[in-house]
Amino acid sequence: MGLFDKVKSMANAITGNAAKVSITAAPITIGAPFELNIQALASDSTVAYARVYVKVRGLEKIDLHDRDRDGTERIRRKETTFETEIVVEGAGELAAHENKTWTCEVSIPSTAPAIYRGRYAEHFYEAQAALDCTGNDPDSGWVRLQHA
DSSP, X not given: OOHHHHHHHHHHHHHXXXXXXXXXXXXXXXXXXXXXXXXXXXXSSOEEESEEEEEEEEXXXXXXXXXXXXXXXXXEEEEEEEXXXXXXXXXXXXOTTOXXXXXXXXXXXXXXXXXXXXXXXXXXXXXXXXXXXXXXXXXXXXXXXXXX
């Protein structure tokens, strides 16, 4: 590995660009198990990871306008109602340009808040998959889960 390759590998670790991670799920039902599919594609160099993990959370968001004599005030609030983290696989390695897929089963308890969308508020669930690497973890970003 040349100097330029080492610099590029360090930059990828710092920025989280060592691998491209994505996550997909079939429509979910609260209280029933569902599968999440995680896919990771290594960039130009080998990616060593301590674990592959998934986070699932429930969020309630409120967004409304409050009108008073002086004008309009926008009120926005967000509250996490549910959180879980699942380790899908332990330590491993992706070779340069290697593509790997994992599947895990997740369940949101039946006591968790329902999914809804109203005029001023909504409650939904989302998931994020990541590789636990040195530096910034490459992740999928938060992906909204759809209700069956």
